[in-house]
Amino acid sequence: MSDFASSPGQGDGSTGSAYPSTGAGGTRSPARASQAPAALAVESVSIAFGGVRAVDGMSLAIEPGGMLGLIGPNGAGKTTMFNLIAGTLRPDAGRIAIGGVSVEREAASRRVGRGLARTFQLPRPFLAMSVLENMLAAPQGQVGETLLGNFFRPREVARQERAAVERARELLDFLQLARLQDEEARVLSGGQRKLLEFGRALMADPAIVLLDEPAAGVNPALLDFMIDRIATINARGMTVLLIEHNMDMIRRLCPRVLVMAQGRRLAEGSPDEVVRNAEVIGAYLGGAAA
Numbered sequence: 093m094s095d096f097a098s099s100p101g102q103g104d105g106s107t108g109s110a111y112p113s114t115g116a117g118g119t120r121s122p123a124r125a126s127q128a129p130a131a132l133a134v135e136s137v138s139i140a141f142g143g144v145r146a147v148d149g150m151s152l153a154i155e156p157g158g159m160l161g162l163i164g165p166n167g168a169g170k171t172t173m174f175n176l177i178a179g180t181l182r183p184d185a186g187r188i189a190i191g192g193v194s195v196e197r198e199a200a201s202r203r204v205g206r207g208l209a210r211t212f213q214l215p216r217p218f219l220a221m222s223v224l225e226n227m228l229a230a231p232q233g234q235v236g237e238t239l240l241g242n243f244f245r246p247r248e249v250a251r252q253e254r255a256a257v258e259r260a261r262e263l264l265d266f267l268q269l270a271r272l273q274d275e276e277a278r279v280l281s282g283g284q285r286k287l288l289e290f291g292r293a294l295m296a297d298p299a300i301v302l303l304d305e306p307a308a309g310v311n312p313a314l315l316d317f318m319i320d321r322i323a324t325i326n327a328r329g330m331t332v333l334l335i336e337h338n339m340d341m342i343r344r345l346c347p348r349v350l351v352m353a354q355g356r357r358l359a360e361g362s363p364d365e366v367v368r369n370a371e372v373i374g375a376y377l378g379g380a381a382a
């Protein structure tokens with residue numbers, strides 16, 4: 093197996109603020125207080141679309157190698173949080189840090205360069221391209237992506253392209269898509285498209301991956317496999333933020349869960365704690381979070 097997820101050791105999955113003054117986003121163990129900054133820290137982030145406060149003063153933090161579940165009823169603001177963290181949306185207020193570096197004013201592409209990758213709720217593969225070509229079209233921050241890089245460093249570009257093909261093949265093997273690598277992406281099932289989407293995110297060799305509903309539309313057998321692969325990359329040190337409605341997946345993967353409703357933080361705890369929380373139950377039943 094390749095080194096694609098061979099990063100630092102796994103954390104315990106607990107959350108803690110990189111901005112200790114707020115205490116938001118979960119508790120921080122005193123023993124860890126002087127250690128590395130959070131892999132990902134969001135503090136008091138807000139954005140409104142017209143009159144809708146889609147995200148309203150949200151905070152979270154994940155330690156390096158941790159995994160945090162982000163759940164909440166439809167329209168709670170989860171995907172908007174992902175868009176803010178990934179940089180496709182700019183917050184009206186608040187701070188976002190990757191590895192202790194503030195990034196809230198940076199473009200999405202710069203955040204990829206800082207080790208952040210994401211998947212989308214609805215995978216959008218290039219249907220007429222092969223599975224392997226789809227992997228190679230994923231953001232990777234190569235020299236060859238700039239015209240000048242192509243012109244002045246052709247050998248380096250060729251070397252990077254060979255490395256990218258090798259990495260894509262290893263990842264397709266890891267995701268059991270290798271036998272389909274030369275097929276057009278249009279032949280993939282919905283679940284296989286989710287796996288391809290996951291693989292594309294891993295092409296950048298990210299330190300942090302944001303997964304937006306990887307279980308949606310995936311059949312039970314493939315779901316077990318997906319859970320296993322997410323657990324594997326996390327065990328190898330990749331930090332994971334997981335949006336998911338499937339509580340079985342959340343239970344099996346996430347030591348801690350943050351619940352959003354109406355753009356705000358409603359609760360945080362273990363999966364079993366949050367599903368017993370009366371406010372969380374109320375939010376899911378539609379009596380939400382007044």
Ligand SMILES: Nc1ncnc2c1ncn2[C@@H]1O[C@H](COP(=O)(O)OP(=O)(O)OP(=O)(O)O)[C@@H](O)[C@H]1O
Pocket residue numbers: 141144145146164165166167168169170171172173
């Ligand atoms: N670009 C936009 N323009 C206007 N309103 C938006 C936009 N994006 C999101 N919203 C609104 O912001 C709120 C939060 O939406 P978001 O998609 O983040 O929720 P979600 O928790 O991901 O929901 P779901 O679980 O259904 O995917 C909703 O009221 C949504 O209609």
